[in-house]
Amino acid sequence: MIEYDSVTKIFGAGKTAVTATDGVNFTIEEGETAVFLGPSGCGKTTLLRMTNRLESVTRGSIRVQGRDIMEMNVQQLRLGMGYVIQQIGLFPNKTIAGNIAVVPRMLKWDKRRIEERTDELLRIVKLDPEIYRDRYPVELSGGQQQRVGVARALAADPDILLMDEPFGAIDPINRHQIQDEFLKLQGQLKKTIAFVSHDIHEAIKMADKIAIFKDGKLVQYDTPEIILMRPANKFVSDFVGADRALKVLGLLRVRDAMNREPRNVVQSDVMAEEALRFLEGNNFRNLIVLRENRVLGFVTRRHLKYEQGKVEDFAEKFPEELAPREPLRDALSAMLMHDLMSFPVLDDNGAFAGTISYRYIQRSILELYSESQDD
Amino acid sequence: MNLLIFLQDNLSTALFLTWEHLWMVGLSLFIAIITGVPIGILITKNRQLAQKVIGGANVIMTIPSIALFGLMLPLLAVFGHGLGKVPAIIALVLYSELPIIRNTFIAIKNVDPAMVDAGRGMGMTKWQLLREVEIPLAIPVIIAGLRTAAVMIIGIAAIAAYVGAGGLGVFIQQGIARSHESMVLAGALGVSLLAVVVDLFMGFLERRLTPKGVKA
The missing domain is CATH 3.40.50.300 (P-loop containing nucleotide triphosphate hydrolases)
Incomplete structure (x- = not known):
């Protein structure tokens, strides 16, 4: 000291x-x-x-x-x-x-x-x-x-x-x-x-x-x-x-802002029709397709519409995956570059840990700002 | 040709005078080092003192050697050493001091302040810093000063023959007195050769003693 x-x-x-x-x-x-x-x-x-x-x-x-x-x-x-x-x-x-x-x-x-x-x-x-x-x-x-x-x-x-x-x-x-x-x-x-x-x-x-x-x-x-x-x-x-x-x-890390319990996930063996209903019913932009807690990719309305079979057949791979320790700046950069509003976050073993989205990044900044205002 | 004949006839004298010359210069240089280097280091701590000491050494340099012997004669006569080796060595030491003190002073002063800062910040005492960093880094420049001093006083020592100090100056002095050309030449060439050899030796010493990491 x-x-x-x-x-x-x-x-x-x-x-x-x-x-x-x-x-x-x-x-x-x-x-x-x-x-x-x-x-x-x-x-x-x-x-x-x-x-x-x-x-x-x-x-x-x-x-x-x-x-x-x-x-x-x-x-x-x-x-x-x-x-x-x-x-x-x-x-x-x-x-x-x-x-x-x-x-x-x-x-x-x-x-x-x-x-x-x-x-x-x-x-x-x-x-x-x-x-x-x-x-x-x-x-x-x-x-x-x-x-x-x-x-x-x-x-x-x-x-x-x-x-x-x-x-x-x-x-x-x-x-x-x-x-x-x-x-x-x-x-x-x-x-x-x-x-x-x-x-x-x-x-x-x-x-x-x-x-x-x-x-x-x-x-x-x-x-x-x-x-x-x-x-x-x-x-x-x-x-x-x-x-x-x-x-x-x-300064902030993905883990500081990520959504640890995202609802827009779907298991790989769910049928496309059912997945589409789930997507539209909740007004989600996309669904993350998981198999045994591994990320296969994502599906949007465009992928699922008029399709039959399991969602895994239509999943599009994410261009990038993020780790919890990465700075939010990198996450935001990925969003801007790939024109995607959210990315999956994988832990060190590659297992799905949550998602990071623009909305959550903004929220963490605002939280920090108001916290310090309250001091 | 005459020179060779002269040397052949007086070989033992020539060798003795060379040895005497070298001995005087060596002893003077030794005394000048053990006094001049500490003085040079000491004055790095005090700018005013440094100016005075270096100024003083400069003044000594400007006194012609023959005049310096003349000046010392009455003073040393008091102790019964007005002539001979004593005044010669004192004069040679005095002449050596300037290059030695000045080079030591400059070398220590020029050590990168960042190194001194790092050393002090790590907890080195002034003495440790001096011994482990400043002096090793200053060595090449200090030896360059010794080199200058050595070559210079080899020349001046030739004049010391006039106060009976011996050395190769004896050939020159007597040769002039007797108009013996070969004798003068033997003395002069001997002194020159000595200077060249000592200079080469000091150059070798300079390279050997320069810390490895400092060499370019």
């Missing part, structure tokens, strides 16, 4: 004094990722650098795991926090293994343990230890270097990670990949993370909570959903962008 208590930082003195952060109050809960977001010069990096005392605190206090950082030995404080920076900062004179081993060596681990840990970390960040262990940073691409940067920060398994625009200097394709991998990793590790970013998309993706700063002041500290649906003021709404409803779609 990291607690910021009226943290103020003033650079310089007298007329040239600049207030970098101004009475900042908030808490990063255990195991959560807080993204510090804002335009350059808003104080987000300064706040991060105060957390490991690379900058001093002018007024106020910062507590890490309940202890005031000013009362801790500065080396001890830093050894207990992983630190990843945008410029990566790998030591070019050390091998990859040597870079990862920096903190364990300072903690006086024995050689064997360091070697094992190094290989383990390389595997975690998806670099083959056999290939990369003894290479030098110059021999690696930017993305690979930052993977090592992350591994180095995790070396001694610190509870806290400080990340200063860690993926900012990596090309977009690699950045998305490394973000995804890091999210997955964080899902297992549950570190307490302070993460500086200037990219709203990255913030939405990585954050449990987003802290938005302007001119050194904390403007809003909330979950990405609330930041998007209920920005505290015009600054925040401008910052998150006019397409914030669409951004929420990137």
Whole structure:
């Protein structure tokens, strides 16, 4: 847990004094990722650098795991926090293994343990230890270097990670990949993370909570959903962008909006005539054809009219099927692309789990919006 | 031809003077390293001090060597060392300081701030950072400074013969006094050859000591 208590930082003195952060109050809960977001010069990096005392605190206090950082030995404080920076900062004179081993060596681990840990970390960040262990940073691409940067920060398994625009200097394709991998990793590790970013998309993706700063002041500290649906003021709404409803779609998953008990289903051996009556009687647009809980396809009025025999003979295959963990944005995209108003959702075993339709997507957005209005 | 005959007749003297020359230069360089490198590192922490130290070393460089020997003569005479190896080595050390201090200073200053930031952020002490990162990264530039100093003081050491320090300068000095052309040539060529050989050796050292990951 990291607690910021009226943290103020003033650079310089007298007329040239600049207030970098101004009475900042908030808490990063255990195991959560807080993204510090804002335009350059808003104080987000300064706040991060105060957390490991690379900058001093002018007024106020910062507590890490309940202890005031000013009362801790500065080396001890830093050894207990992983630190990843945008410029990566790998030591070019050390091998990859040597870079990862920096903190364990300072903690006086024995050689064997360091070697094992190094290989383990390389595997975690998806670099083959056999290939990369003894290479030098110059021999690696930017993305690979930052993977090592992350591994180095995790070396001694610190509870806290400080990340200063860690993926900012990596090309977009690699950045998305490394973000995804890091999210997955964080899902297992549950570190307490302070993460500086200037990219709203990255913030939405990585954050449990987003802290938005302007001119050194904390403007809003909330979950990405609330930041998007209920920005505290015009600054925040401008910052998150006019397409914030669409951004929420990137955040919500199919499972958050799906209809788990759709009524427009029909078993494969039902006769077409009966199915048509069911369809028309309920005013459904289509029926999903199932056999042993597997989706065969769908039938509409057009498929069934004047036909005889089982519905399975007329079922048209869905062009795409969705998984519960996919973002709603992808579901909506599929609907627009294939001109279909609903899609089946399949669980990990491929069994039918429900449907997702435009109406349900809209409803989940509206729900979120009104929920936050009630706060 | 005369030169070869001269060398043939004076081989042992020539070898001894070369050895004496090299020995003076080596010792001076050693003293300059153990003083200059720490000074160069120390002044990276203080900009004003850095300006003064480098400025001072610059001033020393501008004093002609013969004048420096002259200036030291009365001072060292107090201790009974006005002539001989002592003033020579002091002068050579002083001349070496500028390239060594300046290169060390610049090399440490030029270490990527991101690395220093990463190191500090991970909990390295100043000393650990210096030992594990800054100095290894600065090594090539520091050795380049040593190389400059070495070649330069090999030349200056030839003049030290005038204060009785020995070395290959003896051939030059005596050769001029006696208008012995081959003798002057032997001294001059010896000094040049020494400079070339030492320069090559230092180049080799520079490549060997550059950390592997830093080589382009």
